Amino acid sequence: MFIMYPAQFNYFAPKSVDETLELLDKFRDDAKILAGGQSLIILMKLRLFSPKNIIDINKIPGLSYIKEEEGYLKIGALTRYSDLEYSDLIKSRYPLLYESIKHLADPIVRNVGTVGGNVCHNDPGNNLPSVMLAYNAEFLVKSISKQRVIKAIDFFIGPYQTALQSNEMVVEIRIPVQEPKNSGAYMKLERRAGDFAIVASAVNVSIDDNGYLKKVGIALGAVGSTAIKADKAEEFLIGKKADKEVIKKASEIASEQTNPSSTPFGPSAEYKKAMAKVLTFRAFKNALRKVGVEI
């Protein structure tokens, strides 16, 4: 707990995805992919995690992109947070994603950290797992022998655990292209700017021309062993007209789905549950305001 110097490791810097997959297949659990390194390098320096082999994918061309294609917003795994932060497409059409990136750590981390690294690390306090759940995102995953698509809901399985096999890597993040009357908001309660969330709420919402809720995605961060999709609250809201009482009820249902634990000398589970409700309500309030609905 006092060390800031990593243990010895072997370093590989493959030039292609195929080469990476070969190395992964060879080393399996003894290897770790280095993308932005904003979590991995800290863990290695503290020797909380000492992988024998580091596979640095930063030299691979073509893994960093943002584009709308085939009904999806496609984000390359090596895309940096700051690429999203300064993308007009993200800012104008994916407000939930945009807000979550603006609240992610600090500019230095955002310049280096990657979307793929964030979702694969799956820290329950990280911003992106809950955002991916709210968007019903999918991940394109490759191994040496096959490729598959995993839905966000099936991907985040536990603290720092994903559905990835030890020989697989995420190459692309896919978020369904949103409806015209779409909005979203990300509310994060932090101890200090740029810190991990005490509680975070991600809300993605689309309304029809009459103001009825058409599509709703709600997910909460830092209130369980992994990000939690508030599917009961989502179901409750579909087809309803958004007003204060309805949103409050939904926020309460979402909060009931959380399972936070108390932090020693820190926020209690009770507080976190209450914040899940407050933040979800505020996320809806902000999101709906953007599409002209005041609650």
Add this chain to the structure above:
Amino acid sequence: MTVEITEEPKGVHGMGHKIRRKEDIRFLLGKGNYVDDIKLPGMVYLAFVRSPYAHAKIKSINVEKAKTLPGVIDIITGKELEKVGLAWIPTLMGDKMMVLPTDKVVYQGQEVVAVIAEDRYKAYDAASLIEVEYEPLEPVTDPKKALEQSSPIVRPDKNTNLVFKWEAGNKEETDKLFKEADVVVSQGFYYQRLHVAYMEPVGSIAHYDPVSGKLTIWMTSQAPHVVRTVFSLVTKIPENKIRIISPDIGGGFGGKVYVYPGYVVSAHASIKLGRPVKWIATRSEDMRSTAFARDYHIHGEIAAKKDGTILALRIKVISDHGAFFGDANPSKFSAGLFSICTGSYDIKAAHVEVVGAHTNKPPGGIAYRCSFRVTEAAYAIERLVDILAHELGMDPAELRLKNFIPPEKFPYKSALGWTYDSGNYAAALKKAMDKIGYWELRKEQEEKRKRGELMGIGISSFTEIVGAGPADLFDIVGIKMFESAEIRIHPTGKVIARFGTRAQGQGHETTYAQIISEILGIPVEDIIIEEGDTDTCPYGLGTYASRSTPTAGAAAAVSAKKILDKAKKIAAHLLEAREEDIVYEKGRFYVKGSPDKFKTIQDVALAAYTNPPPGIEAGLEAITYYNPPNMTFPFGSYICVVDIDKGTGQIKVRKFVAVDDCGNIINPVIVDGQIMGALTMSFGTAFLEEIRYDENGNIYGGSFAEYMIPTAIETPKWELDKTITPSPHHPLGAKGVDESATVGSPAAFVNAVVDALWHLGVRHIDMPLWPWKIWQILKEKGAVSDE
């Protein structure tokens, strides 16, 4: 005299000029020279194995695996140090501390074994291979429990956890006034354990030259001269064969006055191996094992009349010192200057009692940007006065104005024995009230309260006591707390001046140069300031407790005046006039009545070496060891406005006005920088920072992942202003300022938050004012919102 603050430099840049800091160029270009920047040929690295237990017997230490690792040079244990008499060393407070343990460890994170290796990676690799077998013992982490009979005893060399009992004031008279009082307000306050969290962790490089027998240590020290003396006394190495160099220091705040085991072990290793040995603590090591601040359990009582006249003050404290009593207080002051706790008020009688306890925690009690427990004192009195105002239904500003020591009473002798040199407390508070629009804010608060919104206004009108000190009162391990300044003027009129202090970011290279420039009329850019090398600088006690300007700054002024006296003689010789006919005006000498025919200070400097008058020694230099006649007493009034989010418990500091009075100002930009920095640190204290230990002695808050220091984003905008009440005894009328805001502001933040919640029945909340704490209180009071 009152120094005027000028926007535009007049050429020589004396006092009152807003010039940029001379030292900043190298820092901004990344060209500073910190301990870890120094690399010596043949240098090796030291790393420690540290204890996972707060209290445990060491049963065995197995170094076999580590020894055989390539690149490992040596492994040092407490038993080895014991043989050379270095397993324990004295602390500055007359206690002693372990360097490396021989029998048991007394806090989590304590150094247990040292490894020396060719590089840092190998040193830490080897450290992780050393097997220490422990037998855990029951720890004690609560100082109140530590003082009970049944408590485990922390120290192997003591049979009690009691460190000291200290008291001040007249108990009888105080008790009598309490009995007569209409109102008595009492309240417990816990001032939490903090870490100073400087930018640069501690470290050293020891380099022993076996041929000359000289030991040079580069060290992150705020007080290199005293460390040299202590090192010499402990190691028996002659003091002239020890050289301590404090290069650029990345913040000290009191944490770098302490002597750490790493300094001692690196010196021992270098002597043993004949190679330079570098030790640099990692952030996590530094946060968990270097000296802490505060950890004061205060119980305060204040007695008053119905009309708000304060009569008496009674305070009892239990202070947690961890395993070793290593505070950096002046030796006679176990509780530092806590007896300044009567603050800015004319209080008839007071009594304070402080009891110190050992616990299984790292040593605590350093003066974190606070001149020896003054922060704790100011917090206690300013909270008590605020609670009293609320209890009486009086406005907190009015209660303060009613009880301030009036300006005509200075010099003022306080009930606890201090003689305040100067002050005008009402002027500072009224200025702050005007600037912030106090009465409008009170109206706004009333309206908001009707709507159920939570807004609070907090005042703190603090008094500081800085500039230790008069030598009859203050010493550190017997060495009187004077301060030194040596000025040398070269033949071409350029200056080098050397000091016994050591800046860690305070801007001495600029302020000292401005003081010399003010008196001698030599441009600031022609004056180089040096500190921190015990071989070249005059002896001094170091930089902490806002003492540099009150002591070394005064020494610089006196030395400059000595030079001026000699310069006048030389000028008289050059102008072929009598000395008493010479007129001096900033940098120029002329004969009375003919100002056009003058000699400059530079002309005089040249003559001092090329053409000295008969009977006068060549050269133009002076040295002064200044013993201040009294402390200086800076003060100020701060007003803070907060809004509380009823949904989350988050507090927003909407506005903060700080009116400071530090007497005459040498550099207004540096003063403002000091105040803003200290306000920001205290914002962290009030809202974010705390080190906690569970009952097993496990630390919480031991890294920057948990110990939240503020960033620019949440830090409020500070609005600063000044009043100027010069110190009557300081040669420049100046006072120390570095710590005013850390002393003054915590109570302003807490007072504001409690003010917002008083109508709900809230009297006090301990810092840090985390949102979940506030939310819990709102919930209990039925004031929470779910929106």
